Amino acid sequence: MIGKTDKNPQLEMFKVPLKHIIREDHELVILSQKIDWVKLEADLSVYYCRDNGRPCVPIRTIAGVVLIKRIFNESDESVLERWVENPYWQYFCGEVHFCHELPFDRTELIKFRKRIGEEGAEKLLKHTVQLFSKKEIQEDEVLIDTTVQEKNITYPTDVKLQKRIVENCRKIASKEGIQLRQTYKRELKQLMIDQRFHSHPRRRKKALAAARRIKVIAGRILRDIERKMDQGQKEKYGSQLALFHKVLAQQRTDSDKVYSLHQPHVKCIAKGKEAKKYEFGNKSSVAKTCRSGIIVGAMAFKDNIYDGDTLSPQLEQIERVTDHKYKAAITDRGYKGHKMVNGVQIIIPGKLPGSSSKYQRQKVRKRFRFRAGIEPVIGHLKHDHRMSRNYLLDEQGDLVNTLLAAAGFNLKKMLRRIKAGAMDIFVKWINRFFEQIWCPNLAG
Secondary structure, X not given: OOOOOOOOOOOEOOEOEHHHOOOOOOHHHHHHHHOOHHHHHHHHHHHOOOOOOOOOOXXXXXXXXXXXXXXXXXXXXXXXXXXHHOHHHXXXXXXXXXXXXXXXXXXXXXXXXXXXXHHHHHHHHHHHHOOOOHHHHOOOEEEEEEEEEEEOOOOOOHHHHHHHHHHHHHHHHHHHOOOOOOOOHHHHHHHHHHOOOOOOOOOHHHHHHHHHHHHHHHHHHHHHHHHOOOHHHXXXXXXXXXXXXXXXXXXXXXXXXXXXXXXXXXXXXXXXXXXXXXXXXXXXXXXXXXOOOOEEEEEEEOOOOOHHHHHHHHHHHHHHHHOOOOOEEEOOHHHOOOOEEOOXXXXXXXXXXXXXXXXXXXXXHHHHHHHOOHHHHHHHHHHHOOOOEEOOOHHHHHHHHHHHHHHHHHHHHHHHHHHHHHHHHHHHHHHHHHHHHHHHHHXX
């Protein structure tokens, strides 16, 4: 059942009203007044049951915490700890009185993200885009680029995966009461030491022999546990055992490899960077307006597809979020092969004919300089809004994390604009004050 927010401003003896603590001209207060919370609650209420069950956490409260987390780059734990200390955060989330206790347990954030999914996260992004004027949103051109959203996994190697298989098989055996023929605990510990520094000429032979032995041990324990399982246990752990077999059978040149046992959907993506040749996660696409710099689209893809094939779903999402169809999309050379997608012209850098004038060359150069402006935006998404390393689980976590990071970017942009506007008003007031004092004396 949908929970209700307390909107009663009546004073209570032991509760401090937030309006007595905060400043009305603070940027978070002004931002909370700009957001249409009634419409946001109506959009997200479709993911809740209306009549049955215990009342949930109010939608404005939990949605406000989710947005604050993205604005200020906080974790699930730290955002709630700081929420208790910060009256402006509490006001943003719809509280009337200052609260000294946590509004809910941090696990509610996990349940909320699972509940709304990709569709609900896209609605949150749409609400952040609607904070800006139509003139800023509905430009003629949009900039699109892709990046890699890295997953929170260790750097994958075959030896690490095989060691994890041995450890997981031991856990299954302990849980199900299966007696293994041999656990290899002591030997495996020494082999993990021996297989290190395999690129050194003097250690190479011993390290490769240790790596082969670890793979043999993983296969032995896996076959041993399968022999001793009954039919019910095999059905219970069928998908997990199949994953173990796939890891042991995969070769270096295989295309669909497993890089993590707890996140098997992770892909190895090469973007041609000098410092980081391979990144392990998923491919994400970001779209922003050319002049105003508002993120109007953000998508995560399950497969490592060609950049040009991301254009069609990305342009569809942009149209859903902005209710506007752009005339052109400016991309880099990674999108070659596409000139027109969904009625939108795709502009890619290329050589102009020799007959082109100097003005035409300058105009094209200026347009692609604007395109480079999406690169720092992606950098801010990663380092300021929790997209650098994705801690959310599974493929749905990839989709939701990308959208919420984009929503946090737009809100931070609006916060900076509100703060700058308040500073301009203050400076003008100071100037007018000194003019009234000093100008008559100077004139006299």
